[in-house]
Amino acid sequence: MEVKPGGSLVMERREQILGAVETLNYRATVGDVATRSGLELTTVQQELNSLAQDGDGHLQVSNTGEIVYAFEADVRDRLLRKDRNARLKALLKKAWQVAFYLVRISFGILLVLSLLLIAIGIYVVLSSRDGDSGGEGESRGGGGGMPGFFWGNFFYIFYWPPYGYYEERRLKDPNDMGFLESVYSFLFGDGNPNADLESRRWRTVAGLIQANRGVVVAEQLAPYLEAARVDSEDFVLPALVKYDGVPEVSEQGEIVYRFPQLQVQAEERRPAAPLPGFLQEKRWQFSKAPGGKLVLAGALGVANFVGAWFLYFLLQSTNLPPDLGFFAALAPVLVVYGTLFLLVPAVRAAVISWLNRGVESRNRSRSGFSRHLREANAELRRKLAFAQNFAGQKVLGKEDIIYTTEQSTLEQRDYELDDPRFRSLEDPRTER
Numbered sequence: 282m283e284v285k286p287g288g289s290l291v292m293e294r295r296e297q298i299l300g301a302v303e304t305l306n307y308r309a310t311v312g313d314v315a316t317r318s319g320l321e322l323t324t325v326q327q328e329l330n331s332l333a334q335d336g337d338g339h340l341q342v343s344n345t346g347e348i349v350y351a352f353e354a355d356v357r358d359r360l361l362r363k364d365r366n367a368r369l370k371a372l373l374k375k376a377w378q379v380a381f382y383l384v385r386i387s388f389g390i391l392l393v394l395s396l397l398l399i400a401i402g403i404y405v406v407l408s409s410r411d412g413d414s415g416g417e418g419e420s421r422g423g424g425g426g427m428p429g430f431f432w433g434n435f436f437y438i439f440y441w442p443p444y445g446y447y448e449e450r451r452l453k454d455p456n457d458m459g460f461l462e463s464v465y466s467f468l469f470g471d472g473n474p475n476a477d478l479e480s481r482r483w484r485t486v487a488g489l490i491q492a493n494r495g496v497v498v499a500e501q502l503a504p505y506l507e508a509a510r511v512d513s514e515d516f517v518l519p520a521l522v523k524y525d526g527v528p529e530v531s532e533q534g535e536i537v538y539r540f541p542q543l544q545v546q547a548e549e550r551r552p553a554a555p556l557p558g559f560l561q562e563k564r565w566q567f568s569k570a571p572g573g574k575l576v577l578a579g580a581l582g583v584a585n586f587v588g589a590w591f592l593y594f595l596l597q598s599t600n601l602p603p604d605l606g607f608f609a610a611l612a613p614v615l616v617v618y619g620t621l622f623l624l625v626p627a628v629r630a631a632v633i634s635w636l637n638r639g640v641e642s643r644n645r646s647r648s649g650f651s652r653h654l655r656e657a658n659a660e661l662r663r664k665l666a667f668a669q670n671f672a673g674q675k676v677l678g679k680e681d682i683i684y685t686t687e688q689s690t691l692e693q694r695d696y697e698l699d700d701p702r703f704r705s706l707e708d709p710r711t712e713r
Contacts (some may be wrong), residue, residue: 288693292370294320297480298356306549310677312543313418313550314350316491319483321523322542336360338468343681349547389461395618399588402608402615403587405594409605443455460577463570467578468625470633474563475640482560483504486520487543489556495544496529498537498664500657503650504559507643529671537668549676558655562640565633566651567626582622589619640645 301317302309309317315325329350332338332663336356344354353359364370458466488496488506499517503509517538520526526540534614568575593612601609 294324294328295332296330299360302332302350302352302356305550307356308349308546308615309547310347310349310542312491312540312545312549313547315524315541316487317484319480319487322525332356335363339686340675341679341682341685343677343683345681347545347675347677349677349682361522382462385465386459386461389464389578391618392464392578392585392622395585395615396581396588398611399585399592399615402592402596402612403588405605405608406592406601409599409601448654458570458574460574463574464578464581465567466568466570467575467582468622470565470629470631471569474565478560478562481579483523485556485560487524490524490543491546491674492556493668494674495541496537496539496671497667498535498661499669500650500654500661502538502666504647504654509646509650531664531667533663535664535667535672537664539671544673545675545677547677550672559644559651561644561647562706564640565636567630567633579626582619582626584617585615585625589615 297318297320298314301314304317305313311322311325311329314329315322320328329338333340333350333352336352336359338352338356339351341351359571364554428595428693461623482505489501489505493501499514500519502517506516506520514536517526519529521538524540525542526538529537529539531537572580589612592608593616596609596612
């Protein structure tokens with residue numbers, strides 16, 4: 282199977298567009314889908330055309346030339362039937378989920394295995410040393426003291442009441458993280474909490490524009506865009522490019538931004554949820570693992586670190602028989618693993634602290650712009666009033682449709698195909 286470059290990105294965009302179409306009741310304009318998906322208008326236009334082709338969609342043309350994309354409710358099933366690789370992709374996705382789960386729990390298994398090897402190594406070394414220093418009775422006495430005590434207490438940690446408590450809780454709550462996964466979380470965390478930030482940003486911006494009937498001022502966009510400033514409106518340019526905006530200038534030199542494509546809807550819709558006052562980034566978390574399991578993972582990491590170094594130094598002062606040389610070779614590996622097990626989360630904690638300072642700074646900045654908008658002065662109120670001169674919203678109802686691709690031309694004589702409005706759409710050279 283040939284894999285095209287950027288294939289995963291294409292699939293992600295297709296899924297975003299399809300999800301937006303489904304939430305819009307399978308009938309939408311380019312502006313509708315751009316608002317719900319947060320993607321650029323040009324991208325939405327291309328993807329909708331592709332989706333209409335692959336999913337047996339229809340194009341509906343209004344009497345003023347706007348396009349509405351209409352799909353059947355089973356469009357997703359149609360796409361799956363047409364995509365010969367859909368089943369394989371679904372299997373690969375499930376296989377990846379299983380593989381990633383195995384990778385996550387492997388770190389917990391390695392920790393337990395390391396602790397077992399350390400315990401066995403210490404027992405063997407101490408037994409060998411006792412055997413060399415005295416008779417049989419003394420050897421038995423030495424072997425029955427420290428090693429027996431160590432083994433008993435080592436395995437006791439796996440039956441520690443809090444651990445059993447959380448295991449029982451995990452069975453009741455499937456979303457609770459297991460101990461082995463908690464070890465991975467302790468080491469590497471749980472991913473970027475703001476991975477969807479750009480998607481959230483542009484969905485909010487498009488929703489804001491539609492809520493203001495297609496026209497906004499820079500101060501309204503500032504709480505949601507990066508690099509916003511009070512002395513320049515250059516930060517608005519990404520929104521203009523993404524949603525095909527047009528600047529309009531008042532006699533006083535004040536600029537407002539109009540987005541014609543977002544002023545057209547297939548149906549009159551209210552925002553699914555209230556728009557946030559500003560785009561708020563989430564703070565990075567060290568781990569989402571339950572507290573008890575996180576503490577247990579850290580405690581076992583410390584025990585592993587101390588045990589590995591203890592075994593290493595113990596081996597330096599002990600002459601092992603040749604058949605036990607395995608432990609001498611393994612000890613440095615255990616030391617490196619034990620050290621990294623504590624070093625990696627320590628470095629990560631410092632990085633997280635630095636990242637959160639940046640998150641808090643950006644959130645304060647956007648919150649400040651939001652407060653400035655709420656406490657609008659006379660100049661800003663005049664600017665907002667000027668924007669209303671360009672505000673407007675057009676809803677394309679089914680009564681506005683004069684042509685649809687789901688029927689042949691001969692079947693659409695009821696749409697008055699001889700009307701000059703339709704002729705002008707067929708041939709741009711036709712004079713009105």
